[in-house]
Amino acid sequence: MKKTFTIHSVTRSTISPEKGSISWQVSDEFGRERKVSGVTTLDRDGRINSARSIYKREEPLVAELLLRNKGETFTIDFTAFNEANAFMSREAYANLQRYERLSSLGHRVWRVLAVVGVVAVLWLGWTLLVSMNALSLSHPQQTRTHELP
Numbered sequence: 001m002k003k004t005f006t007i008h009s010v011t012r013s014t015i016s017p018e019k020g021s022i023s024w025q026v027s028d029e030f031g032r033e034r035k036v037s038g039v040t041t042l043d044r045d046g047r048i049n050s051a052r053s054i055y056k057r058e059e060p061l062v063a064e065l066l067l068r069n070k071g072e073t074f075t076i077d078f079t080a081f082n083e084a085n086a087f088m089s090r091e092a093y094a095n096l097q098r099y100e101r102l103s104s105l106g107h108r109v110w111r112v113l114a115v116v117g118v119v120a121v122l123w124l125g126w127t128l129l130v131s132m133n134a135l136s137l138s139h140p141q142q143t144r145t146h147e148l149p
Contacts, residue, residue: 002075002076002077003075003076004029006071007071007073008025008026010024011025014042020048022048024037036053036062037053038052038053051066056085060076060081064076
């Protein structure tokens with residue numbers, strides 16, 4: 001699986017004299033942004049000797065990001081790494097994400113139906129009130145008057 005990334009920012013911090021952290025804000029070829037983080041080993045001058053990714057799946061990405069600078073765009077192929085580590089393909093994740101989106105859509109449909117139901121009941125009540133009022137005005141009640149002899 002090949003992916004193309006663009007580096008938007010790089011943030012480094014020192015945790016101890018020998019350790020640090022680094023994070024990159026990147027976006028993929030579809031414009032989806034994400035943060036990639038790593039733990040760094042520093043030399044005496046505070047320069048990065050090596051970095052290890054927080055998540056194993058990001059190892060090749062972190063290794064490539066260390067060689068790049070802010071603003072650069074590059075392509076990386078994860079196929080060999082995914083096969084060597086028996087990572088499942090992203091298509092399985094895409095199917096799961098699609099199911100999650102459908103599930104959340106189902107909740108929204110119920111909300112919309114509830115609102116439509118309430119509006120329908122209010123409309124029917126208003127129509128009934130107007131009809132009853134019109135009926136009472138079209139058939140005025142006859143009043144009896146008593147006349148005195």
